[in-house]
Every structure is written in C-alpha cells, then in structure tokens.
Amino acid sequence: MIVIPLAQLDQGDVELDGIENPVDINIQDSDLVEFKDDVVYHLKAQLVTGGILLTGEVGTKFHGSCGRCTAKFEQNIVNREVCHFYEDVGEQQLDVTDDISEDLQIILPMNPLCSEHCSGLCNQCGIDLNKTSCDCVAEDIADDIWGDLDKLDFWD
Ligand SMILES: [Zn+2]
Ligand SMILES: [Zn+2]
Numbered sequence: 479m480i481v482i483p484l485a486q487l488d489q490g491d492v493e494l495d496g497i498e499n500p501v502d503i504n505i506q507d508s509d510l511v512e513f514k515d516d517v518v519y520h521l522k523a524q525l526v527t528g529g530i531l532l533t534g535e536v537g538t539k540f541h542g543s544c545g546r547c548t549a550k551f552e553q554n555i556v557n558r559e560v561c562h563f564y565e566d567v568g569e570q571q572l573d574v575t576d577d578i579s580e581d582l583q584i585i586l587p588m589n590p591l592c593s594e595h596c597s598g599l600c601n602q603c604g605i606d607l608n609k610t611s612c613d614c615v616a617e618d619i620a621d622d623i624w625g626d627l628d629k630l631d632f633w634d
Contacts, residue, residue: 479498479502479503479573479575480494480496480498480503480519480521480573480574480575480578481571481572481573481574481575482494482523482530482532482571482572482574483570483571484530484567484569484570484571484572485570487523487524487525487530488525491522491523491524492522492523492524493520493521493522494519494520494521494522494523494534495519495520495521496518496519497516497517497518497519498516498517498519499516499517500513500515500516500517500538501513503517503575503578503579504575504576504579505517505538505579505582505583509543510542510543510545510589510590511540511541511542511543511586511590512540512541512542513538513540513541514541515538515539515540516538517536517537517538517582518536518537518538519534519535519536519537519560519578520534520535520536521533521534521535521536521560521574521578522534526563528565528566529563529564529565529566530563530564530566530567530572531561531562531563532560532561532562532563532564532574532577533560533561533562534560535556535557535558535559535560536556536557536560536578536581536582537554537555537556537557537582538554538555538582539552539553539554539555540552540553540555540586540590542587542590542592543590544590544591544592544596544598545589545590545591546591546592546596546597546598546599547592547596547597547598547599547606547607547608548599549592549596549606549608551590551592553590555582555585555586556585557581557582557584557585560578560581562574562577596608600612600614601614602614
C-alpha cells in the first residue's frame with residue numbers, strides 16, 4: 479500500500495520513497511509480460527490550494543516475450559510524470575496505491591518487443607530473422623509484385 483500521511487503535510491512536503499511487490503499493488507502478469515521485480519517509487523506530496531498534489535515517478539523492470547520473435551527479454555520502464563490532485567480529504571491517510579499502480583500500467587507497451595528493430599520470425603519457415611535469413615521473404619515480395627501487376631488491366 480502507498481499512503482500519504484496527511485497529518486505530516488501540515489509540517490511541509492512529504493517525500494514517499496519505497497518499493498512494493500507488484501502483486502501487492504495489483505500489477506498482474508499477462509501472456510506477454512511478467513513482473514518479478516519490485517516496483518520502485520519516489521513521490522512527493524504537497525499541500526496546494528484546494529487539496530493535495532502528488533508528483534514523482536514510479537518504475538519497475540518487466541520480463542517480456544517479444545511479440546515478433548518470441549525471445550525473452552527484460553526492460554526497465556519508468557513513468558516520470560506521475561501527477562495526481564486530491565481534493566481535501568478528511569481522513570488520516572490517503573491511499574494512492576491504485577493511482578500509482580495505474581501510472582505504471584499505462585506505460586506498459588501493448589506489444590512488447592525485444593527491440594524496436596526486431597526482424598521477427600519468418601512467417602513461412604519460422605526462422606529467427608534476427609539471427610539468420612531465409613529465402614522465403616524475398617520470394618514473398620516477388621510474388622506480391624507480380625500479383626499486383628496481374629491485376630492491372632493495360633488493355634482497357
Ligand atoms: Zn524480437
Ligand atoms: Zn523463411
């Protein structure tokens with residue numbers, strides 16, 4: 479849980495630094511992404527007109543399977559633009575766990591790639607095109623070119 483101790487805010491800004499187990503803040507594994515490392519956060523809460531401002535950053539490392547070549551890889555992600563405003567709340571503590579969890583999840587790639595330049599697998603022979611090449615691709619393109627030419631009607 480990540481909570482802002484509201485009473486302390488009266489004495490000044492409150493820094494919240496810590497780590498959380500991903501499971502504890504509702505960050506779930508998916509088919510393509512696994513979370514084995516701690517979620518690290520550095521936050522600052524301050525009183526502003528009308529409420530409380532929470533800014534800072536949250537990050538972790540995830541273990542992914544590349545959407546193109548299926549290779550396993552790890553990637554660090556950090557959201558440095560955490561920014562939430564809470565109107566005055568009458569409680570002792572303000573639980574911001576869900577908001578911070580969301581801040582991390584919105585920066586997760588929809589389609590994780592081992593590298594943005596990943597060539598992927600050949601869709602015909604299944605070979606890893608990052609490591610080697612095959613003839614399928616060239617043939618494929620050639621077929622497409624002739625296929626398109628066939629569709630053109632020069633004698634209309
Ligand atoms: Zn890849
Ligand atoms: Zn191939």
